[in-house]
Amino acid sequence: MVVKKSEDFSEWYNEIVELANLTDKRYPIKGMNVWTPYGWKIMRMTDEFIREELDATNHQEVCFPLLIPETEFKKEADHIKGFDSEVYWVTHAGLNELDIRMCLRPTSETAMYPIFALWVRSHSDLPLKTYQIVNTFRYETKMTRAFIRVREIHFFESHTCHTTEEDAQSQVEEDFVILEKVMRHLALPYFLLTRTEWDKFPGAYYTVGVDCPLLEGRSLQLGSIHHYRENFSKPFDIKYEDVDGTLKHVHQTTFGMSERLVGCTVAFHGDDKGLVLPPDVAPIQVVIVPILAKGKVEEVMVAAQRLRDDLKKSGVRVHLDDKDERPGSKFYNWEIKGVPLRLELGQRDLAEGKVCFAVRHDGTKGSFLRATTVEDVHSKLQEIMRVMNESAWKRLSTAVATIDSLENPPKKILRFGWCGEESCGREIETRTELKILGTPYIKEAFHAKCLICGKETDKPTYAARAM
Amino acid sequence: MVVKKSEDFSEWYNEIVELANLTDKRYPIKGMNVWTPYGWKIMRMTDEFIREELDATNHQEVCFPLLIPETEFKKEADHIKGFDSEVYWVTHAGLNELDIRMCLRPTSETAMYPIFALWVRSHSDLPLKTYQIVNTFRYETKMTRAFIRVREIHFFESHTCHTTEEDAQSQVEEDFVILEKVMRHLALPYFLLTRTEWDKFPGAYYTVGVDCPLLEGRSLQLGSIHHYRENFSKPFDIKYEDVDGTLKHVHQTTFGMSERLVGCTVAFHGDDKGLVLPPDVAPIQVVIVPILAKGKVEEVMVAAQRLRDDLKKSGVRVHLDDKDERPGSKFYNWEIKGVPLRLELGQRDLAEGKVCFAVRHDGTKGSFLRATTVEDVHSKLQEIMRVMNESAWKRLSTAVATIDSLENPPKKILRFGWCGEESCGREIETRTELKILGTPYIKEAFHAKCLICGKETDKPTYAARAM
Numbered sequence: 001m002v003v004k005k006s007e008d009f010s011e012w013y014n015e016i017v018e019l020a021n022l023t024d025k026r027y028p029i030k031g032m033n034v035w036t037p038y039g040w041k042i043m044r045m046t047d048e049f050i051r052e053e054l055d056a057t058n059h060q061e062v063c064f065p066l067l068i069p070e071t072e073f074k075k076e077a078d079h080i081k082g083f084d085s086e087v088y089w090v091t092h093a094g095l096n097e098l099d100i101r102m103c104l105r106p107t108s109e110t111a112m113y114p115i116f117a118l119w120v121r122s123h124s125d126l127p128l129k130t131y132q133i134v135n136t137f138r139y140e141t142k143m144t145r146a147f148i149r150v151r152e153i154h155f156f157e158s159h160t161c162h163t164t165e166e167d168a169q170s171q172v173e174e175d176f177v178i179l180e181k182v183m184r185h186l187a188l189p190y191f192l193l194t195r196t197e198w199d200k201f202p203g204a205y206y207t208v209g210v211d212c213p214l215l216e217g218r219s220l221q222l223g224s225i226h227h228y229r230e231n232f233s234k235p236f237d238i239k240y241e242d243v244d245g246t247l248k249h250v251h252q253t254t255f256g257m258s259e260r261l262v263g264c265t266v267a268f269h270g271d272d273k274g275l276v277l278p279p280d281v282a283p284i285q286v287v288i289v290p291i292l293a294k295g296k297v298e299e300v301m302v303a304a305q306r307l308r309d310d311l312k313k314s315g316v317r318v319h320l321d322d323k324d325e326r327p328g329s330k331f332y333n334w335e336i337k338g339v340p341l342r343l344e345l346g347q348r349d350l351a352e353g354k355v356c357f358a359v360r361h362d363g364t365k366g367s368f369l370r371a372t373t374v375e376d377v378h379s380k381l382q383e384i385m386r387v388m389n390e391s392a393w394k395r396l397s398t399a400v401a402t403i404d405s406l407e408n409p410p411k412k413i414l415r416f417g418w419c420g421e422e423s424c425g426r427e428i429e430t431r432t433e434l435k436i437l438g439t440p441y442i443k444e445a446f447h448a449k450c451l452i453c454g455k456e457t458d459k460p461t462y463a464a465r466a467m
Numbered sequence: 468m469v470v471k472k473s474e475d476f477s478e479w480y481n482e483i484v485e486l487a488n489l490t491d492k493r494y495p496i497k498g499m500n501v502w503t504p505y506g507w508k509i510m511r512m513t514d515e516f517i518r519e520e521l522d523a524t525n526h527q528e529v530c531f532p533l534l535i536p537e538t539e540f541k542k543e544a545d546h547i548k549g550f551d552s553e554v555y556w557v558t559h560a561g562l563n564e565l566d567i568r569m570c571l572r573p574t575s576e577t578a579m580y581p582i583f584a585l586w587v588r589s590h591s592d593l594p595l596k597t598y599q600i601v602n603t604f605r606y607e608t609k610m611t612r613a614f615i616r617v618r619e620i621h622f623f624e625s626h627t628c629h630t631t632e633e634d635a636q637s638q639v640e641e642d643f644v645i646l647e648k649v650m651r652h653l654a655l656p657y658f659l660l661t662r663t664e665w666d667k668f669p670g671a672y673y674t675v676g677v678d679c680p681l682l683e684g685r686s687l688q689l690g691s692i693h694h695y696r697e698n699f700s701k702p703f704d705i706k707y708e709d710v711d712g713t714l715k716h717v718h719q720t721t722f723g724m725s726e727r728l729v730g731c732t733v734a735f736h737g738d739d740k741g742l743v744l745p746p747d748v749a750p751i752q753v754v755i756v757p758i759l760a761k762g763k764v765e766e767v768m769v770a771a772q773r774l775r776d777d778l779k780k781s782g783v784r785v786h787l788d789d790k791d792e793r794p795g796s797k798f799y800n801w802e803i804k805g806v807p808l809r810l811e812l813g814q815r816d817l818a819e820g821k822v823c824f825a826v827r828h829d830g831t832k833g834s835f836l837r838a839t840t841v842e843d844v845h846s847k848l849q850e851i852m853r854v855m856n857e858s859a860w861k862r863l864s865t866a867v868a869t870i871d872s873l874e875n876p877p878k879k880i881l882r883f884g885w886c887g888e889e890s891c892g893r894e895i896e897t898r899t900e901l902k903i904l905g906t907p908y909i910k911e912a913f914h915a916k917c918l919i920c921g922k923e924t925d926k927p928t929y930a931a932r933a934m
Contacts, residue, residue, distance in 0.1 A: 024585070024586075026585055027531070027532055027582060028536050028538075028539060028581060029532060029534055029536060029569065032533075032534060033532070034530070034531050034532065034582055035529055035530035035531075037527035037528060037529055037597075040528055040529055040530050041528070044528070060504035061504060061507055061508070061511070062501065062502055062503060062504055062507055063501070063502035063507050063621070064501050064502075065494055065496060065499035065500070065619050066499075066533075066571075066602065066604075066619060067496055067499060067555075067619070069495050069496060071495075072495060084561070085561040085562055086561055087560075087561065088534075088557045088559070088560050089557065089559040089560070090555045090556065090557050090558075090571070091556065091557075091558045091559060092555070092568075093555050093556070093606035094551070094552040094553055094606045094608075095551070095552055096606075101559075102496065104533075104557070111494075114495060115491060115493065115494060118491070119491075130504075135533065137533075139560035139561045152532050152533060154530070
């Protein structure tokens with residue numbers, strides 16, 4: 001690693017992504033990158049955790065077409081305004097020009113809802129809870145960045161329909177529980193912040209952003225949860241017959257998170273030696289490096305292979321690095337790749353019935369008894385998950401500074417009083433050059449005056465350098 | 468079911484797909500259908516079997532961008548000729564017209580190979596074995612049909628690079644082994660037929676088609692395996708440094724199969740009562756229907772729930788149908804859905820310590836002892852897989868008729884002598900109104916004269932009504 005994380009975060013991020021070979025950015029379309037095997041495995045494991053939680057809460061997996069006819073896409077006015085400058089248009093098929101242009105999904109409301117209008121007939125069809133894991137497309141004009149700002153985006157989106165606003169509201173609460181379980185696998189902390197009116201999802205009643213704190217007042221939005229009320233069900237005519245025979249529009253919600261989960265795992269946990277992966281999403285959880293002294297190669301290698309086989313059989317994702325290279329250079333490479341636990345096995349360890357270990361995230365070292373190594377590795381991986389989660393949430397709390405004036409704000413995520421008026425909010429954004437993320441969805445004890453107009457408020461507002 | 472399979476195969480297929488709710492064809496773009504939860508589960512399980520075999524043979528999963536710049540797409544002359552009339556073009560992004568048009572992948576050679584040229588440097592990088600599971604797009608002008616002829620196609624494609632033609636050739640042989648293992652889960656029989664020169668994949672050295680026999684001389688191509696030699700590595704400049712220091716072009720292969728696997732499972736196994744799913748890909752392997760007599764409802768329901776829990780815990784995908792409906796109507800619905808095994812549990816069974824069963828594919832009925840039901844269900848599901856595979860391969864052999872003249876050919880897949888000349892081949896196609904599928908990849912004992920010119924040949928040729 002050439003650049004230090006604390007010195008140039010952006011450069012450091014680009015370097016680590018490349019050195020760990022998480023993606024290949026040389027594809028001839030800017031912002032559309034190739035998922036290499038290592039990066040894709042992290043993404044796929046993350047997808048599986050999402051799937052697990054969505055399935056467990058009775059969401060049904062579906063897959064809707066990528067292309068959306070312009071006529072459907074334009075049905076909800078705010079929605080089209082929000083995406084007009086961002087969508088890719090298919091205008092020709094084969095040698096023909098199409099009568100109706102089709103866009104690549106920037107998100108699937110307008111693909112799904114004409115069909116939901118057919119699926120939902122009666123109150124007994126509700127709640128309708130669906131999700132899909134697909135790629136989505138946005139013509140990003142800002143500088144692109146691997147996983148964080150790309151033009152083809154891997155993501156999941158859940159879409160639900162409910163009889164009442166309250167039932168939709170409980171869905172939002174269920175989404176928070178799902179989110180919490182998924183994020184634990186990535187050891188990522190986050191704020192749940194209700195976005196401002198001018199920053200909510202186009203067409204939403206309200207939007208809750210999921211924001212992870214990074215270095216120096218930066219935050220990264222990982223996903224969002226939207227309550228739509230009837231804003232889409234009216235233009236798309238999604239109605240159900242209630243118990244009393246009347247026809248009513250459904251209330252809808254969505255929840256989505258993207259490949260930014262991978263980018264954030266890199267950005268939040270990585271250090272100056274490279275990636276640091278939480279064991280739950282590490283393609284390789286344990287690497288074994290045999291320490292080969294001259295003449296004793298065979299014995300150590302056989303022992304290392306046996307250790308690998310034992311670990312594999314017990315369900316650990318383990319790799320034996322038996323290349324003809326110096327151990328030091330292997331250590332260096334696997335540190336870049338972020339492998340959570342390294343085991344070393346040499347002639348002396350063999351004689352002493354031991355296996356040495358080194359933990360990636362905190363650099364601790366020690367040894368296991370060979371006889372109990374399999375159990376010890378499992379406990380250690382669990383411990384790493386627990387400690388990484390604990391320290392992540394500690395970092396979140398220290399990433400925030402509560403301020404009561406705009407004089408020399410610290411380089412942190414700022415927490416302050418804001419009256420809620422757009423004019424004051426815009427002024428705070430202009431003067432701090434930060435973005436208002438919103439107010440905590442879960443009430444925090446707070447009392448302060450608006451930084452601009454001085455009006456009292458009992459809700460804090462958060463602002464950060466958005467990535 | 469209104470239509471009989473033997474009377475109107477096409478209508479029967481459309482009806483069964485709709486009744487079983489495998490897909491929703493009401494999406495407002497023709498040939499782009501919605502994967503409903505039931506159909507998508509079958510597809511996803513099939514994908515997992517494919518993934519398992521590809522991972523086990525050291526293929527690395529990747530994910531390449533969907534969009535391909537026209538400049539890359541046009542690098543291989545035959546390839547572009549083959550796809551020119553079939554691709555969708557993105558010409559606009561946001562409010563801008565693009566400088567270079569981009570097509571939606573019809574297949575990924577031209578997306579992957581510019582990057583392979585960067586990944587492959589030395590003989591030690593080879594073989595490079597990759598695959599991806601994505602959707603692909605072809606502007607189909609013929610009549611569309613769910614899973615079989617659609618415009619957005621779910622598929623997998625493996626792409627490999629090798630040092631020599633022989634090594635690429637061994638990859639083709641490995642693909643046959645992978646294929647065999649995947650097809651066993653679907654209980655589908657198939658021919659491996661080397662396509663004619665005029666029908667091979669655009670750019671291929673040779674193509675082997677995987678064809679499944681359906682009713683009355685119909686066959687359905689499920690996938691294909693291609694040997695490219697250096698046909699793509701030359702235009703895309705994929706070279707490696709050999710041990711002696713010389714630069715050589717790689718030899719390439721691909722293997723792909725699509726959602727037709729689902730369509731073929733429907734078409735091959737289904738009957739006049741509905742779907743018939745092989746247990747390995749059945750979203751619900753066992754349905755329990757409680758037979759409720761008046762007054763004893765509670766007791767039977769509790770026993771049914773316990774049975775469901777026992778089966779679930781043992782790893783069976785089981786559903787307890789506890790709706791308030793007549794058993795007969797439940798039987799009817801689960802037969803349409805193709806559930807392999809139905810269990811019935813009533814008051815008398817409870818008293819006798821029994822559980823009644825009915826097997827979907829052959830209609831056999833019987834009973835298990837309640838005490839051994841869990842083990843019995845596992846054995847029965849395995850037996851169903853075995854018997855469905857056996858009978859499938861028997862049907863393959865009876866689907867073929869060897870002929871020595873074109874007079875009144877039977878309504879079967881035809882097997883005959885053909886000299887290999889295009890003119891004779893085309894004439895056979897015209898006179899039979901069939902499509903020549905090719906000659907068996909695995910040599911069959913055969914000796915005959917070309918049906919047209921009379922020249923002797925020791926290779927049979929197959930022709931069928933292609934779907």
